[in-house]
Amino acid sequence: MRRAVAITLLTILILSGCGSPDQKLRSAAAQSARSAASEVSTTRLAVEQLRAQHLWTRSAGQIVKDAEKGVETAASSFSAQQPSTPTSTRLYEQVTKTLDDAQTAVTAVRIALGNDDLAAAEQQLPALRQSATDLSRIGELAQ
Amino acid sequence: MPRTPDTSGRVLHAQLHLLDRQLIDQADGHLAGKIDDVELDLDADPPVVAALITGRERITARRIAAIDTAVTVVVEDLDLDYYDNWVENHVIAKIPGAGDATE
Amino acid sequence: MKKVLGVTLGILTAIGGFVDIGDLVTNALVGARFGLHLAWVVIVGVIGICLYAEMCGRVVAMSGRPVFDLIRERLGPRTGLLTLVASFLVTLLTLIAEIGGVALAFELASGVNYLLWMPLAAFAVWLVIWRVKFSRLEQVFGLMGLLLVVFAVALFKLGPDWGELLHQATRPHPIGHEDWSTYAYFAIALFGAAMTPYEVFFFSSGGVEEKWTRRDLVTARSNVFVGFPLGGILSLAIMGCTAVLFLPAGIQVGTLGQVTLPVAVALGKIGLAIVLIGVFAATFGAALETALSCGYTIAQYRGWQWGKLVRPREASRFHVVMIVCIVLAMLTLLTSVDPVLVTEYSVVFAAMALPLTYLPILIVANDPDYVGKETNGPLRNAFGLVYLALLVVASLAAIPLMIITKGGQ
Numbered sequence: 216m217r218r219a220v221a222i223t224l225l226t227i228l229i230l231s232g233c234g235s236p237d238q239k240l241r242s243a244a245a246q247s248a249r250s251a252a253s254e255v256s257t258t259r260l261a262v263e264q265l266r267a268q269h270l271w272t273r274s275a276g277q278i279v280k281d282a283e284k285g286v287e288t289a290a291s292s293f294s295a296q297q298p299s300t301p302t303s304t305r306l307y308e309q310v311t312k313t314l315d316d317a318q319t320a321v322t323a324v325r326i327a328l329g330n331d332d333l334a335a336a337e338q339q340l341p342a343l344r345q346s347a348t349d350l351s352r353i354g355e356l357a358q
Numbered sequence: 359m360p361r362t363p364d365t366s367g368r369v370l371h372a373q374l375h376l377l378d379r380q381l382i383d384q385a386d387g388h389l390a391g392k393i394d395d396v397e398l399d400l401d402a403d404p405p406v407v408a409a410l411i412t413g414r415e416r417i418t419a420r421r422i423a424a425i426d427t428a429v430t431v432v433v434e435d436l437d438l439d440y441y442d443n444w445v446e447n448h449v450i451a452k453i454p455g456a457g458d459a460t461e
Numbered sequence: 462m463k464k465v466l467g468v469t470l471g472i473l474t475a476i477g478g479f480v481d482i483g484d485l486v487t488n489a490l491v492g493a494r495f496g497l498h499l500a501w502v503v504i505v506g507v508i509g510i511c512l513y514a515e516m517c518g519r520v521v522a523m524s525g526r527p528v529f530d531l532i533r534e535r536l537g538p539r540t541g542l543l544t545l546v547a548s549f550l551v552t553l554l555t556l557i558a559e560i561g562g563v564a565l566a567f568e569l570a571s572g573v574n575y576l577l578w579m580p581l582a583a584f585a586v587w588l589v590i591w592r593v594k595f596s597r598l599e600q601v602f603g604l605m606g607l608l609l610v611v612f613a614v615a616l617f618k619l620g621p622d623w624g625e626l627l628h629q630a631t632r633p634h635p636i637g638h639e640d641w642s643t644y645a646y647f648a649i650a651l652f653g654a655a656m657t658p659y660e661v662f663f664f665s666s667g668g669v670e671e672k673w674t675r676r677d678l679v680t681a682r683s684n685v686f687v688g689f690p691l692g693g694i695l696s697l698a699i700m701g702c703t704a705v706l707f708l709p710a711g712i713q714v715g716t717l718g719q720v721t722l723p724v725a726v727a728l729g730k731i732g733l734a735i736v737l738i739g740v741f742a743a744t745f746g747a748a749l750e751t752a753l754s755c756g757y758t759i760a761q762y763r764g765w766q767w768g769k770l771v772r773p774r775e776a777s778r779f780h781v782v783m784i785v786c787i788v789l790a791m792l793t794l795l796t797s798v799d800p801v802l803v804t805e806y807s808v809v810f811a812a813m814a815l816p817l818t819y820l821p822i823l824i825v826a827n828d829p830d831y832v833g834k835e836t837n838g839p840l841r842n843a844f845g846l847v848y849l850a851l852l853v854v855a856s857l858a859a860i861p862l863m864i865i866t867k868g869g870q
Contacts, residue, residue, distance in 0.1 A: 245638075256710050260710070264725055269729040270725050277569050278718035378533045380526065380764050391765070442777050449781055459772055
């Protein structure tokens with residue numbers, strides 16, 4: 216009985232964290248990227264809906280504020296990764312840059328909405344779209 | 359079998375019909391705790407319920423008015439609401455509106 | 462007229478209980494990640510809660526006693542205490558999530574930080590419990606919560622490919638980046654959200670507050686069979702909205718704003734206003750219910766006088782328990798913990814407590830001592846046991862899955 220329990224626990228622990236270091240970094244990159252992509256797409260949707268007058272500025276602003284926090288979390292949790300091979304270091308730098316671009320765009324939208332400047336927010340739309348595409352590509356790197 | 363003026367003797371299963379059952383005050387229907395223990399008079403044949411124990415109070419069998427999904431008892435001078443009254447006096451009564459029936 | 466008003470208890474319990482912050486968040490989240498591939502869990506959950514809520518209603522109508530009152534009697538002191546502790550803690554956790562939800566709704570509407578709304582929300586919850594009549598409470602929040610039907614309207618307006626949705630719903634398997642462990646984890650979460658314990662405690666105690674007798678058996682049943690399925694339909698509508706709008710866009714749901722966004726997309730500012738009022742009503746109503754349920758569970762276990770049907774001073778310990786719980790909830794939220802995260806965990810913990818909550822109901826509903834001739838028939842018992850087995854499986858799998866999926870990631 217006790218052995219069965221021990222084996223079950225061990226299996227659970229193993230399942231929750233295994234893989235080579237490269238694989239682990241790709242996995243972390245994909246996860247952070249998908250998370251950030253979600254926030255960027257949310258921001259884009261919020262701006263588009265604001266433009267279509269489906270949202271109030273206050274609510275859109277709140278949605279973007281939350282999205283900004285989300286990108287920050289994704290970026291900081293990825294930046295804590297430790298790349299150990301040349302391949303993963305390159306990947307690390309690439310992903311970090313993409314995440315930073317995402318953060319810049321979303322923050323710009325947040326600031327614009329905070330100043331009730333819809334035009335400035337709309338200006339970020341191309342950047343948001345590009346960012347979402349780049350992040351989605353990284354998101355496909357791993358399961 | 360509890361001997362009370364109103365009800366005829368009934369055969370009860372102490373665990374199923376009495377223990378942990380809700381007590382109700384016959385006078386106003388308010389809830390008065392749970393039956394924590396049952397005191398039996400084993401000298402009688404068959405054994406008879408002598409009293410119900412709840413918290414610090416002992417309710418003699420004569421006070422049992424009805425045994426249904428809850429047990430109704432005649433409370434009179436027993437202090438079954440000691441703790442609730444304490445909380446009432448020290449906490450709840452200090453909040454405005456404590457004595458108002460909800461509108 | 463009394464019959465119509467009587468149905469509102471079921472509607473409040475259903476809307477407030479079925480579509481509370483747990484359902485709003487979980488259904489939206491699942492829709493965005495799995496489309497409708499987990500829709501079947503909602504349906505199974507609705508059937509389950511209907512089955513067991515009917516038993517509770519029957520017990521109240523026939524015996525005049527709420528189910529929790531009888532738990533200690535039938536299960537004995539030790540199992541009864543375990544049930545109490547598990548149910549109480551889960552209900553308290555849910556209360557924290559609900560008050561958080563109320564504050565988030567205000568934040569979304571006003572742009573003012575939710576932490577500033579929190580104490581106000583907590584105070585308002587207490588004040589309504591202190592002063593407002595039970596039936597008034599039901600009617601107001603029950604009717605306001607019906608505004609959440611706007612999710613169904615929005616889903617239609619979004620013009621989804623119904624064939625595609627049906628295709629998803631009939632294929633119960635994970636998709637995209639999800640695997641079976643996250644699939645199972647969120648199935649458990651949905652189950653917990655649909656059958657969460659406080660729903661039956663509130664329904665059961667509410668029956669006593671409304672002074673149901675055996676004549677009200679019909680009312681009890683219509684409450685159950687109108688209210689909970691309605692809640693289930695709304696849950697599926699919420700899931701459908703994010704399945705249609707977010708799944709293709711790769712948007713994951715983590716905030717209340719994202720939950721309501723599909724309604725704004727479909728119906729504009731008016732839709733957003735309606736959904737925010739609906740969300741407020743549902744979460745505030747659920748906060749009232751969970752706070753009352755915290756009081757009900759402890760008071761009924763101990764045999765104290767409880768209920769809104771007496772003056773507060775006549776049920777002092779009952780009211781003190783609720784005040785303490787509301788204050789604890791507020792303090793927990795003031796630590797800036799994310800209310801949506803609390804919600805996500807609360808539904809999984811609710812799933813874990815389900816077998817302990819529902820087993821006594823099955824036992825009591827079979828006991829002629831309490832329900833007279835209206836005991837469960839063999840068919841009901843068969844269903845009841847099947848569900849109980851399901852709940853035990855879900856309950857045991859919850860923690861391992863939580864570890865494996867790292868809380869659903």
